[in-house]
Amino acid sequence: MVRAGLTAERLTRAGAELADEVGFDQVTVSALARQFDVKVASLYSHVKSSQDLKTRIALFALAELADRVAEALAGRAGRDALAAFANAYRYYAKEHPGRYAAARLRLDPETAAASAGVRHAQMTRAILRGYDLSEPDQTHAVRMLGSVFHGYVSLETAGGFDHTPVDPQQSWAWIIDSLDALLRHQAATS
């Protein structure tokens, strides 16, 4: 019998791809076993549970997304950095909807603390360095940026903008411009 060469890492990658194809919540141990043409029980030597598998995919997606964002941010500042940051998220969600959904999985605190989520927070703060905000405004701004970008991507992916004949790309650009203006104004008055 030919061995399938299962690994936690290979299962995680395949799970991420499967998520992009059929949706993150359709990723099951059974479906993954079928992909590898292997019996379901065999997977349990590599992942502890269905929950464990999903957590691994989430961590993988978080790290991959953080890499993309970091690359997009390199050498940029101010409005440029803001737009690059925003676009990195939006494009990732478009390209990998299942992985993006996975990255939104709720993690328990210690897992989250050890995840690439920390890098995401750092990078968001890094963008704001270009706007010279002091605390607590900086934290407010971090939360606002996170909310807008996640909210927009989430609504757009869910088809929430399909019923108005205005190009989502235009709205996206408008929002980034608005946020840039807002942050510059805030910096000036704080």
Place this chain on the structure above:
Amino acid sequence: MVRAGLTAERLTRAGAELADEVGFDQVTVSALARQFDVKVASLYSHVKSSQDLKTRIALFALAELADRVAEALAGRAGRDALAAFANAYRYYAKEHPGRYAAARLRLDPETAAASAGVRHAQMTRAILRGYDLSEPDQTHAVRMLGSVFHGYVSLETAGGFDHTPVDPQQSWAWIIDSLDALLRHQAATS
């Protein structure tokens, strides 16, 4: 044998309450049957499937939330209306996390078109009447408001703000103020 008095509507309400208690994705036909002390198959006379049940709960939550928002908006305009609108969403999500999650369920286009989601869109536009924006800026602004509020509530509910010692209520107020300023400024320059 005493009849349990099952109805699609009663099942939907009970499902909504169950969602608030254990999470929307933990709402199953089986769990609901246990609540009514009835066999699982009995529910299938009232709802077509598990998916149908979830859709009904989603529609119920959307309508309830729209009612809350409408009530909050009554007699308000401008910044006042913006804050009331935002708070209605945030408080609903805090009070009924399961129902809020249900309201985010992706509906097929015709179901969505017949849902209270339409009222949500109308009310968001109504708020912007106080800012005198012309198209397409108005649509951009609608999308931005939807993104911020949904994004914030979503991140806050998911515990995303737990690791920074800044009161989320303060950030929320800051964001509403910022959006108000932003919209007023946009109106002035458009």
Place this chain on the structure above:
DNA sequence: GCCGTTTGCCTAAGCCTTGTAGGCGCTGCA
């Protein structure tokens, strides 16, 4: 009040997914 119809919930059964326990053969190393 009686009877037929409708309604409401039931039993039974099949299929899918998750998860555990234990077995057997292939692989790699001595």
Place this chain on the structure above:
DNA sequence: TGCAGCGCCTACAAGGCTTAGGCAAACGGC
């Protein structure tokens, strides 16, 4: 070449979804 351990297997239990078909309570007409 022998054998230890790894990698995948079979078997099984529990729980969720769904359909088919049955029986009895409720209801409406007479």
